[in-house]
Amino acid sequence: MARYAKEHKQATRRRIVETAGSRLKRDGIDGSGIATLMADAGLTNGAFYAHFDSKEDLVASTVADQLREQRERYSGQSLEEIVRGYLSIQHRDDTAGGCPSAALLDEIARSSESVKRAYTDGLLAIIDDAAARLAPDDPQSARVRTFGVFALMVGTLQVSRALADRRLADDVLEQGIQNALALLGAEQRISPSSC
Amino acid sequence: MARYAKEHKQATRRRIVETAGSRLKRDGIDGSGIATLMADAGLTNGAFYAHFDSKEDLVASTVADQLREQRERYSGQSLEEIVRGYLSIQHRDDTAGGCPSAALLDEIARSSESVKRAYTDGLLAIIDDAAARLAPDDPQSARVRTFGVFALMVGTLQVSRALADRRLADDVLEQGIQNALALLGAEQRISPSSC
DNA sequence: ACTATTATATGTCGTCCATAATATTACAGA
DNA sequence: TCTGTAATATTATGGACGACATATAATAGT
Numbered sequence: 001m002a003r004y005a006k007e008h009k010q011a012t013r014r015r016i017v018e019t020a021g022s023r024l025k026r027d028g029i030d031g032s033g034i035a036t037l038m039a040d041a042g043l044t045n046g047a048f049y050a051h052f053d054s055k056e057d058l059v060a061s062t063v064a065d066q067l068r069e070q071r072e073r074y075s076g077q078s079l080e081e082i083v084r085g086y087l088s089i090q091h092r093d094d095t096a097g098g099c100p101s102a103a104l105l106d107e108i109a110r111s112s113e114s115v116k117r118a119y120t121d122g123l124l125a126i127i128d129d130a131a132a133r134l135a136p137d138d139p140q141s142a143r144v145r146t147f148g149v150f151a152l153m154v155g156t157l158q159v160s161r162a163l164a165d166r167r168l169a170d171d172v173l174e175q176g177i178q179n180a181l182a183l184l185g186a187e188q189r190i191s192p193s194s195c
Numbered sequence: 196m197a198r199y200a201k202e203h204k205q206a207t208r209r210r211i212v213e214t215a216g217s218r219l220k221r222d223g224i225d226g227s228g229i230a231t232l233m234a235d236a237g238l239t240n241g242a243f244y245a246h247f248d249s250k251e252d253l254v255a256s257t258v259a260d261q262l263r264e265q266r267e268r269y270s271g272q273s274l275e276e277i278v279r280g281y282l283s284i285q286h287r288d289d290t291a292g293g294c295p296s297a298a299l300l301d302e303i304a305r306s307s308e309s310v311k312r313a314y315t316d317g318l319l320a321i322i323d324d325a326a327a328r329l330a331p332d333d334p335q336s337a338r339v340r341t342f343g344v345f346a347l348m349v350g351t352l353q354v355s356r357a358l359a360d361r362r363l364a365d366d367v368l369e370q371g372i373q374n375a376l377a378l379l380g381a382e383q384r385i386s387p388s389s390c
Numbered sequence: 391a392c393t394a395t396t397a398t399a400t401g402t403c404g405t406c407c408a409t410a411a412t413a414t415t416a417c418a419g420a
Numbered sequence: 421t422c423t424g425t426a427a428t429a430t431t432a433t434g435g436a437c438g439a440c441a442t443a444t445a446a447t448a449g450t
Contacts, residue, residue: 009427106299152347159345163318250438
């Protein structure tokens with residue numbers, strides 16, 4: 001029996017998933033063909049089905065991978081750093097290298113249950129990390145509130161990207177930072193119901 | 196010269212744009228073919244180019260129309276009604292009949308400048324209406340703050356739609372209402388800098 | 391009935407996802 | 421070191437559908 005080193009196939013699959021991350025975020029799910037996705041990884045279309053059952057399978061894997069990577073990146077940053085980096089001009093102008101939610105959210109919403117499942121699981125890991133830092137005593141109750149701040153950030157980035165007026169788009173980002181920090185601030189003084 | 200009543204062609208074009216609104220929001224821009232879009236209007240693909248220069252042209256027109264319609268709908272509602280309706284379960288579960296921003300935002304961000312221009316203009320009309328109601332004395336300064344609330348609403352609806360867990364998705368909506376109303380409330384007491 | 395207008399029916403050519411047949415690679419054992 | 425064979429990749433092909441263009445038929449004022 002002549003087997004390849006186990007790593008080879010795994011490494012190739014990993015490479016496909018990683019390059020697919022950028023391509024999908026840049027051109028969208030429907031906008032990215034399998035031939036292109038494979039070419040990005042230095043392969044041809046025929047090899048695709050040795051690694052994935054279908055395009056949907058690749059999308060689900062890629063979404064999961066993108067969220068894993070995002071989670072790791074955030075583990076080394078404070079919440080305020082995350083907010084300011086997320087709603088930065090650099091992030092807005094780098095769709096391919098940025099947040100998968102902002103780039104793909106409404107296509108994910110239209111996707112199959114398996115893709116939405118991958119998205120939900122991957123995002124929950126990120127949210128729960130943040131919730132644990134926000135309310136170490138009761139992270140469970142902070143989960144939904146953290147979702148709220150995250151959704152605000154995603155929506156703001158998307159709106160900023162869709163606006164044809166650059167100055168307005170910049171202002172929207174800045175406003176988003178204020179709003180996100182305000183909600184996080186209100187978050188940290190939990191018990192006192194009012195000011 | 197034998198001309199049709201002027202309305203005929205206009206009416207057909209209008210019908211195409213209206214049915215395209217639902218189809219585009221349901222299946223996405225890349226996910227909707229011209230033949231399908233025309234069939235929705237009771238026509239065949241060949242007639243398309245008598246009404247539009249290109250698919251992009253239709254998309255821009257449809258985006259503009261959708262935002263016009265949304266603006267009119269909101270003109271009869273209070274800001275709180277708008278927020279509660281927007282972040283309702285009904286709206287989340289009716290992508291085809293709902294907000295074009297929530298359905299198409301990241302595809303619009305990837306679109307040509309003409310589509311983004313149509314989006315920007317249409318959205319600004321909605322935003323400025325709301326800003327005028329929020330701060331009648333100084334609507335200009337309220338514009339960006341209104342954008343912030345709108346972006347929060349859009350992001351929240353999208354996240355709720357993308358989650359595979361229905362209960363969680365419902366909770367996210369409810370949290371979004373709280374956040375939006377909180378930001379609107381903070382908005383209305385402008386001058387007093389703190390509490 | 392004439393004719394401009396509008397729609398249908400095709401055609402072109404490219405790309406889509408997926409599969410099958412073929413070629414190349416790289417390891418295992420003699 | 422050489423070779424057989426399994427693992428992996430390439431090229432070729434299928435059938436469907438994509439945007440867009442043109443030729444033909446139907447429609448409806450004058």
